[in-house]
Amino acid sequence: MEExxxxxxxQSGEQFVNARDLHxxxxxxxxFNKWIERMIEYGFVDGxxxxxxxxKTSSGGRPSVEYNLTISTAKEIAMLQxxxxxxQVRNYFIQVED
Numbered sequence: 597m598e599e600x601x602x603x604x605x606x607q608s609g610e611q612f613v614n615a616r617d618l619h620x621x622x623x624x625x626x627x628f629n630k631w632i633e634r635m636i637e638y639g640f641v642d643g644x645x646x647x648x649x650x651x652k653t654s655s656g657g658r659p660s661v662e663y664n665l666t667i668s669t670a671k672e673i674a675m676l677q678x679x680x681x682x683x684q685v686r687n688y689f690i691q692v693e694d
Contacts, residue, residue: 600688603667611692613670615646615663622674623681632663635673645669667693 601621603611615635619628626634642648646669650659665673667689674686 600685601670603692604664611667612647612664613667615665618665618670618673618685621681621685622677622679624677629661635676636663638672638676640669 601613601617603613605611615632616628619631624631636646640646644666646663646665648661648663651662652659671686671689674682674689676682677685
């Protein structure tokens with residue numbers, strides 16, 4: 597199976613994906629910050645469906661808010677895109693779970 601998006605595993609063993617990686621894999625045209633805010637409004641809960649944190653910047657700039665999503669949340673967000681790329685990413689997550 598070809599890796600479409602990198603899936604990481606937390607210390608507790610839960611799989612997750614970075615929201616920026618999902619944004620890129622879905623080929624979303626909307627700016628990341630606007631897109632992720634809109635996606636979270638669908639009722640996802642911080643600490644359950646995703647984890648937000650401040651990034652560490654290497655260039656000394658302001659840190660940005662990053663998001664790690666559970667596989668279930670990433671799969672649901674892929675479905676919300678309602679396009680072929682969203683369908684491909686969703687099917688990828690289903691294959692990973694099996």
